Amino acid sequence: MEQETKIKKDSFLTYLVTGLILSGLIFVADTQIALGVASGMLYVVLVILGLMARNRPFILYAAVLGSVLNAVGFLVSPSGGEWGAVVANRLLAVFTIWMTAVLCLIVLRAEESQRSDNDKLEEKIKDRTGRVQETNELLNAEIAHSKLIKSIAVASNETRAIGETLRFCIRQVCEFAGWPLGHLYLTAENPSEGLVPTPFWYVEEPGQFDTFQEITRETPLDAGVGLPGRVLVSGEPAWIIDVTKDANFPRAQLAQDIGIKAGFAFPILIGRRVVGVMEFFSPKAVEPDQQVLDIMAQIGTQLGRVLERKQAHGESERTQDQLRKLYHRLEQVREEERTRTAREVHDHLGQVLTTIKLELSLLRNKLSHDNPVIQKAAEQLIEMSDDAIQSVKKISMDLRPPILDDLGIAEAIVWQVKEFTSRTGIKCKFEDELDDFELDQERATTLFRIFQETLTNIVRHAEATEVCVKLSHGDETVSLKVQDNGCGILPSQVASLRSLGLLGMRERAMAWGGNVLINGTPNSGTTVNINIQKG
């Protein structure tokens, strides 16, 4: 290989000069040597030089020159030897020279044909490589499209906020198309009012398009107006090579230099309804790219589904919110009703009963002591009215302990804990770490009702012998922790939709931006943590 390269490098001239010198030397030698010696054979070297020079005429001329010099040598070389042998010698030399020449020519041709085959092969390889590259580029583009579509599909299915999803999609499209600016126009609530700008942007280099962004923020667009307006009407993607030269691009007329030239936009569709238009801009004039537009049409439909789903989600959240408010309101009304009834029962019924008891006592004193039957009946009536007075007190306490309104949550819990222990025999410890903090009445009521519900659950389900209650507060929340040493609630019971009591507790806490965390350990007990915002 190295030698071949060297031969290639040697110039034709070198071979020629070498050939001429050699032919001279051979001729001189030939003329000095006796006729019997086959010195003419040496002219073969000239032919071989022609082969080395890769030159067909060189080979032929070398053969001719060799033959001529061989003939001249025959004539001028010193006499000697047998004539017949000498002639035969000379003819043999000519024969060898020409045979070698023919062989060299054959070799040369074979080489040339090989070279041309090589060239053809190389061309074919080049062609194939080119095609492979093209396919590769197409494949890469295809991969980029699928990546874009996939990333948008993934983002659409994630539970991010809608604004975040939209911003992400705008950015993805910008990065895919290599355009530095993207924005979303949404269809106005009343579609006849056209499109309204949104705060959903992607800007590659913040600050680069401030003027344009400012103008856009102030520019709602009617149907058919500007690039997005046209897309709103047609429902198809659209492209403008240079917005500054477009008669229907109002934002370009509002400032001397808006910093953008090319723009494309595509609709976000729910069915056939355009619910928004995404627009993208470049500071350079760019020719339309059908492929990009086709992909954007696909993305538009996909984003439509996102908006549709999010709208439905928003709708369900709104309904849930309304239900929650309704529940809260019902609880409030119930509480008001209880307070009113408790007061009426306590004040009015209690007073009537006390009066009856008093009158009965007076009556009994006035009755003759001789009639023990009447005396006994009067005693019984007094006792009964006493019982009734106690019942009224208990009923009104159960309905709403006045202590809650008069002395606050901590005292109400102390009272409830005592009542609980005396009623059930379950030991109950209370730690009050509220210090001087005073909880407002409505929040106190919520906390107290949830607490009562946890005590009811302990009696009904826990099989506990001891309960610890702790009331505390942090920077933003008031917390009540109720811990029993019973059988322990199961996670499935905590999560069950049938646990309506627990659900009610959570809903009550949520009305004050709080929560109820419930944890159970089998045979070790249950902890209920109630947290509500201080407000």
Ligand SMILES: Nc1ncnc2c1ncn2[C@@H]1O[C@H](COP(=O)(O)OP(=O)(O)O)[C@@H](O)[C@H]1O
């Ligand atoms: N302190 C507790 N210890 C053990 N299990 C409990 C406790 N509190 C609640 N549970 C379990 O959780 C379930 C749901 O409670 P809840 O929603 O209040 O419904 P209910 O009391 O009407 O059965 C109960 O049926 C019970 O099995």
Ligand SMILES: [Mg+2]
């Ligand atoms: Mg219950």
